[in-house]
Amino acid sequence: MSDESAEGPVEIIQCPVELDYTYTAGQATTRFLRGVGEGKLLGQRCIVCGKIYVASRGACPIHGVPTGPETVEVSDKGTLVSFSIVRIPSENLSVDPPFAAISVLLDGSDSTFMHVLSDCPLEEVRMGMRVEAVWIPKEEWTTSLKNITHFRPLDEPDAPYDSYKEHL
Amino acid sequence: MPDPTQPTETTEALVAPHSLRYTYKRSVGPIMGKFFTALREGRLVGVRRSDGSVMCPPKEYDPETAAALSEMVDLGDSGVVTTWAWVKTPRAKQPLDHAFAYALIQLDGADTPLLHAVDAGSESHMSTGMRVKARWKDERVGHITDIACFEPAEEGA
Ligand SMILES: [Zn+2]
Numbered sequence: 092m093s094d095e096s097a098e099g100p101v102e103i104i105q106c107p108v109e110l111d112y113t114y115t116a117g118q119a120t121t122r123f124l125r126g127v128g129e130g131k132l133l134g135q136r137c138i139v140c141g142k143i144y145v146a147s148r149g150a151c152p153i154h155g156v157p158t159g160p161e162t163v164e165v166s167d168k169g170t171l172v173s174f175s176i177v178r179i180p181s182e183n184l185s186v187d188p189p190f191a192a193i194s195v196l197l198d199g200s201d202s203t204f205m206h207v208l209s210d211c212p213l214e215e216v217r218m219g220m221r222v223e224a225v226w227i228p229k230e231e232w233t234t235s236l237k238n239i240t241h242f243r244p245l246d247e248p249d250a251p252y253d254s255y256k257e258h259l
Numbered sequence: 260m261p262d263p264t265q266p267t268e269t270t271e272a273l274v275a276p277h278s279l280r281y282t283y284k285r286s287v288g289p290i291m292g293k294f295f296t297a298l299r300e301g302r303l304v305g306v307r308r309s310d311g312s313v314m315c316p317p318k319e320y321d322p323e324t325a326a327a328l329s330e331m332v333d334l335g336d337s338g339v340v341t342t343w344a345w346v347k348t349p350r351a352k353q354p355l356d357h358a359f360a361y362a363l364i365q366l367d368g369a370d371t372p373l374l375h376a377v378d379a380g381s382e383s384h385m386s387t388g389m390r391v392k393a394r395w396k397d398e399r400v401g402h403i404t405d406i407a408c409f410e411p412a413e414e415g416a
Binding site: 100101102104105106107108109111112114115116117118120121124125154167234254 | 265270272273275276277279280282283284287292293294352377402
């Protein structure tokens, strides 16, 4: 729990915090995750503004009304609207740094989605880049976002800034 | 049109375990550093305060005068329980996997008490003023958990 060397004085101690929760997804997220279990990205529409949220939390954050009732399937392709290069390792990260944490606006959705971009040199990561989800083999799908390992670049021209400027 | 305030379909909500884990690295400074280094060596030390009394666990500064402290004092690994609380059903991360007491223990040679666990077997074996002795781990790393717990000691031990 302390510094490696048994020789020198103790200068640093490690204080682990471990919190075990039982997480209940609720109706809205459950609907989304069951969709993910079938390889679909499902959203719901606000009945006031018509915006489609993926994954919907069950309500429009602007209008405070329930979304739905129907679900809307959106594409697993989208536009990278923002990113951050992560260079600092951390416990429990499933990806080795450096990597790009990205915010993606999926085609057909009005909300962004956080994931990881791979199969792309970090110096080429940019706003407006077109990307698509990479799924694990269908036999291994569960009701988890781990069904998508990462996003990768699409061989398409960048999306114009105006098409995603509201989602930065 | 369906009533949008009602869910279209009620599905059984998904439930999953979620573990939140993060580890702080705390820089302990020279005085507490000596306390942790001593623990690694299987010893307990305190620090001498401005009024000559001994504080354990040690701090860098006198709590009353704010004077910087530096004189370390060797202490015994036995002491007296000054107050305690019985834990009937320990939780996973607590120091022992069976019922135990959290106690304030004033070590021999110290004037302030240290918080630790006492493995007394049953609540009826606990009392304020009882003597206890540290049970050290064989593998020590410089952490308060180098003392597995305290256990009741013979009178005058
Ligand atoms: Zn809305």
